[in-house]
Amino acid sequence: MPAELNFAPAPLDREAPVYVAGHRGLAGSAIWRKLEAEGFSRLVRRTSAELDLKDRAAVFEFFEQEKPEYVFLAAAKVGGILANNTYPADFLSENLQIQVNVMDAAVRFGVRRLLFLGSSCIYPKFAAQPISESALLQGDLEPTNDAYAIAKIAGILNVQAVRRQHGLPWISAMPTNLYGPGDNFSRLGSHVLPAMIRRYEEARLDGVESVTNWGTGSPRREFLHVDDLASALLHLMENYDGAQHVNVGTGTDVTIKELAEAIAATVGYEGTSEWDASKPDGTPQKLLDVSKLNGTGWFPTINLEQGLKSTVEWFREHAEDFRQ
Numbered sequence: 560m561p562a563e564l565n566f567a568p569a570p571l572d573r574e575a576p577v578y579v580a581g582h583r584g585l586a587g588s589a590i591w592r593k594l595e596a597e598g599f600s601r602l603v604r605r606t607s608a609e610l611d612l613k614d615r616a617a618v619f620e621f622f623e624q625e626k627p628e629y630v631f632l633a634a635a636k637v638g639g640i641l642a643n644n645t646y647p648a649d650f651l652s653e654n655l656q657i658q659v660n661v662m663d664a665a666v667r668f669g670v671r672r673l674l675f676l677g678s679s680c681i682y683p684k685f686a687a688q689p690i691s692e693s694a695l696l697q698g699d700l701e702p703t704n705d706a707y708a709i710a711k712i713a714g715i716l717n718v719q720a721v722r723r724q725h726g727l728p729w730i731s732a733m734p735t736n737l738y739g740p741g742d743n744f745s746r747l748g749s750h751v752l753p754a755m756i757r758r759y760e761e762a763r764l765d766g767v768e769s770v771t772n773w774g775t776g777s778p779r780r781e782f783l784h785v786d787d788l789a790s791a792l793l794h795l796m797e798n799y800d801g802a803q804h805v806n807v808g809t810g811t812d813v814t815i816k817e818l819a820e821a822i823a824a825t826v827g828y829e830g831t832s833e834w835d836a837s838k839p840d841g842t843p844q845k846l847l848d849v850s851k852l853n854g855t856g857w858f859p860t861i862n863l864e865q866g867l868k869s870t871v872e873w874f875r876e877h878a879e880d881f882r883q
């Protein structure tokens with residue numbers, strides 16, 4: 560068993576090996592950029608083709624070889640409402656395997672600090688708004704993502720159990736809906752914001768007069784730019800130590816209809832928007848209470864208007880990669 564470690568808020572050692580699990584994903588790539596910009600000199604990464612985190616033996620071998628001192632656990636099976644609703648068994652199984660393997664290996668090889676990334680979908684479907692950390696397990700989950708949410712709740716408990724049993728000062732962060740460069744823009748598997756950027760931009764280019772979005776447009780969502788997420792996560796690694804997970808968001812939300820209007824305006828689409836109410840709306844609202852995070856001294860810097868503009872620019876620069 561590793562020696563018990565005590566945490567005191569302090570900058571992470573820029574010379575120590577840091578493993579960013581999921582470094583090619585939306586969140587992981589932003590964490591990687593942030594750590595590089597902050598002068599971390601021994602960043603460690605593996606693609607899923609090089610290291611399948613579901614392969615327990617391979618994960619242990621990797622940790623033994625690289626001996627990371629810090630881990631950002633941003634590798635996961637992730638998708639929007641339709642993907643979650645269609646493949647619940649995969650979302651449950653793959654996420655449990657990935658997080659258990661990584662955390663078990665991290666215990667075995669004495670990782671000093673590990674940050675587990677969950678999601679705001681861990682909270683009850685009808686939680687009081689804004690949702691505070693203490694709302695966890697106080698009500699029924701949203702059925703379209705209950706399997707994924709249970710895996711993420713298990714991850715929070717895993718971190719807490721490691722803290723109790725092994726004395727390692729690991730933490731969990733629960734981000735709200737994320738967006739930014741490197742997002743998944745696939746038509747069926749993506750989240751709403753990248754899906755709409757693609758839909759409205761392609762409709763503009765093709766001269767299509769009307770686009771159809773999913774659901775009624777009435778649900779409310781909070782959107783955090785991934786560069787803000789990465790900055791918040793490094794801040795938490797350097798300033799927060801507690802068994803309770805920390806919400807990471809902006810503290811403001813919009814309706815999906817308002818988001819659609821903002822995206823249409825940003826891409827310059829002048830047609831109309833329809834709504835397909837046969838598609839699920841999901842949780843009516845999931846606005847995070849971010850007072851705990853703000854209390855540590857961290858605040859977001861990128862508002863939705865700026866973030867949409869730069870993400871549309873990024874999508875245009877990479878549009879070829881998404882042609883099918």
Ligand SMILES: NC(=O)C1=CN([C@@H]2O[C@H](COP(=O)(O)OP(=O)(O)OC[C@H]3O[C@@H](n4cnc5c(N)ncnc54)[C@H](OP(=O)(O)O)[C@@H]3O)[C@@H](O)[C@H]2O)C=CC1
Pocket residue numbers: 580581582583584585586587605606607608610611612613632633634635636637657676677678679733734735736737738741742743750
């Ligand atoms: N996107 C969002 O809106 C939100 C995301 N989160 C959380 O943030 C984290 C990251 O999400 P996000 O960046 O959006 O996801 P992405 O789908 O963009 O990236 C996930 C990454 O995980 C890696 N991965 C998946 N399966 C495996 C595996 N079996 N072995 C190794 N690596 C694997 C992939 O690696 P590779 O590219 O090499 O295949 C990929 O780069 C997740 O924990 C998610 O729950 C939380 C709230 C909202």
Ligand SMILES: C[C@H]1O[C@H](OP(=O)(O)OP(=O)(O)OC[C@H]2O[C@@H](n3cnc4c(=O)[nH]c(N)nc43)[C@H](O)[C@@H]2O)[C@@H](O)[C@@H](O)C1=O
Pocket residue numbers: 638639640641643678679680704707708735736737748749750751752754755772773774775778780815838839840841842
């Ligand atoms: C991050 C979070 O992401 C998922 O939950 P979600 O918040 O419901 O995310 P979403 O982005 O998929 O949808 C938000 C809203 O937008 C509407 N909507 C309209 N048009 C499109 C559309 O074209 N695509 C998508 N995906 N949604 C659309 C859609 O009907 C819904 O009302 C879970 O994976 C959950 O597990 C999770 O953690």
